[in-house]
Amino acid sequence: MRRTASLVLLAFAVFFAALSPLMRWYAFPRLAKIPPSQYQDMVLEAKPATLINYGTMKAQQVPKVTIVQTLKGNVAASDRIEQTAGRDVVVWDTLSYVAGPDGKMVSEIPERYIFDAHSQAPVHASGEMVDGDPVRRQGIEYKWPFLTEKRDYTYFDAQTRTSAPIHYKGTRTFHGLEVYYFEQTIPWTKVPLPKKMPVKGITPQAVEKMGATRWYTTKRMFWVEPVTGAPVNGQENHKEELRGGDLLPGGGKVTAFAGHVKMRDDYVDSTVALVTSQRTLVLLLTSYLPWGFLVLGAALLPLALYLEARSRRPGPGAADADRFTEPQPQPTPTS
Numbered sequence: 001m002r003r004t005a006s007l008v009l010l011a012f013a014v015f016f017a018a019l020s021p022l023m024r025w026y027a028f029p030r031l032a033k034i035p036p037s038q039y040q041d042m043v044l045e046a047k048p049a050t051l052i053n054y055g056t057m058k059a060q061q062v063p064k065v066t067i068v069q070t071l072k073g074n075v076a077a078s079d080r081i082e083q084t085a086g087r088d089v090v091v092w093d094t095l096s097y098v099a100g101p102d103g104k105m106v107s108e109i110p111e112r113y114i115f116d117a118h119s120q121a122p123v124h125a126s127g128e129m130v131d132g133d134p135v136r137r138q139g140i141e142y143k144w145p146f147l148t149e150k151r152d153y154t155y156f157d158a159q160t161r162t163s164a165p166i167h168y169k170g171t172r173t174f175h176g177l178e179v180y181y182f183e184q185t186i187p188w189t190k191v192p193l194p195k196k197m198p199v200k201g202i203t204p205q206a207v208e209k210m211g212a213t214r215w216y217t218t219k220r221m222f223w224v225e226p227v228t229g230a231p232v233n234g235q236e237n238h239k240e241e242l243r244g245g246d247l248l249p250g251g252g253k254v255t256a257f258a259g260h261v262k263m264r265d266d267y268v269d270s271t272v273a274l275v276t277s278q279r280t281l282v283l284l285l286t287s288y289l290p291w292g293f294l295v296l297g298a299a300l301l302p303l304a305l306y307l308e309a310r311s312r313r314p315g316p317g318a319a320d321a322d323r324f325t326e327p328q329p330q331p332t333p334t335s
Contacts (some may be wrong), residue, residue: 006307019295024290025051036078040071046259056197059255068097068160088117107194138163144229184220211245
């Protein structure tokens with residue numbers, strides 16, 4: 001009986017020891033992925049801000065500019081692309097809607113972002129765009145990979161339609177979470193005008209025909225939870241200008257929008273809560289289960305060896321049995 005028990009425990013020890021690296025290096029890369037149907041919205045504010053008045057073509061300070069970012073997974077598009085890509089793909093249709101203090105639209109920029117569901121690497125397919133312009137992204141956007149590393153990444157900037165390094169600047173604590181802090185600075189760059197302008201009758205083509213151009217610079221900051229790769233906070237020191245042309249007095253320049261853009265507090269709290277719950281699931285696959293299986297296998301192995309040794313040891317009555325000898329027949333006495 002002990003022999004059978006020791007063999008069973010040995011089998012379990014080998015099983016759990018082998019399952020530990022399989023869980024971490026085989027199961028996790030295949031199970032951890034972004035769901036194709038994800039929906040998320042976020043509100044950011046710049047208080048106060050500088051905003052152009054298109055009636056006077058002059059900049060004025062306003063109490064608040066609001067930016068609403070919505071992100072919606074397009075399941076039908078991801079299914080279609082997966083058929084030719086041969087891997088799990090996520091398609092995000094996003095919209096950045098900028099509203100002035102009166103709630104009226106200042107600009108809106110739609111995007112379609114296509115990426116690998118597991119690695120967050122961009123997938124190039126038909127429909128990838130920013131504000132209707134086809135693009136070919138390099139690097140990440142919106143989200144870092146699972147198990148983010150302490151290094152620089154390439155990050156896509158939707159305004160310039162180009163990618164640039166975003167630099168790791170250290171580890172910090174944010175709302176009780178250990179996060180990695182990243183910064184990216186985009187220097188003054190000429191960028192396209194939004195396809196949809198806030199004033200009726202003014203189009204990008206009309207502005208360009210008058211000789212005015214749009215320029216943009218920003219310092220982008222992210223606090224990223226490294227296990228999930230999800231930003232729990234984001235800010236920008238953002239500035240846009242219109243330069244030259246007949247629209248501006250003397251052909252000079254005017255600030256179109258400037259402000260320190262921050263996530264609204266309630267959205268920071270909800271994002272931290274969501275990321276905290278997702279972090280537990282990722283740690284289950286990358287740490288808790290692999291280490292638990294390894295410890296369990298290591299504990300079962302000596303127990304199996306102990307039972308095996310006990311099964312081979314002579315029982316307590318063996319020595320007495322060895323000393324027992326069959327009585328010899330006594331010689332028959334002769335008369």
